[in-house]
Amino acid sequence: MLNNSFYYCITWKNCTRPNEYHTCGSPCQTTCATLGQTCPIVNIRCNDDCYCIEGYARGAKNNCIPIKDCPKRRPCQSAYKRC
Structure with missing residues (x-):
C-alpha cells in the first residue's frame, strides 16, 4: 500500500x-478535455494513482469513459499548441 500526493x-x-x-x-x-495535448508538467517523481486503461479517458464527471464517447470539440473550443 502506498500514499499518493494527497496522502x-x-x-x-x-x-x-x-x-x-x-x-x-x-x-x-x-x-476528454486534453486529448491530443502533451502534458505540460515535467515529472520529477513517480505519481502513484489510478489511471484510465488504454482507450479510455476521464470525462466531465471524473470517471473513465471510452475515448470514442468523449464529447466532440466545437471549433471555438479547439486547443492550440505553441510551435
Missing part, C-alpha cells in the same frame, strides 16, 4: 475497471 492510501485493489493502478504514472491524467 490517501492507494492500492491496486482500489482501482476498479476501467481504471488501473500505476506506481509511476504520468502527472497528467488522460482526459
Whole structure:
C-alpha cells in the first residue's frame, strides 16, 4: 500500500475497471478535455494513482469513459499548441 500526493492510501485493489493502478504514472491524467495535448508538467517523481486503461479517458464527471464517447470539440473550443 502506498500514499499518493494527497496522502490517501492507494492500492491496486482500489482501482476498479476501467481504471488501473500505476506506481509511476504520468502527472497528467488522460482526459476528454486534453486529448491530443502533451502534458505540460515535467515529472520529477513517480505519481502513484489510478489511471484510465488504454482507450479510455476521464470525462466531465471524473470517471473513465471510452475515448470514442468523449464529447466532440466545437471549433471555438479547439486547443492550440505553441510551435
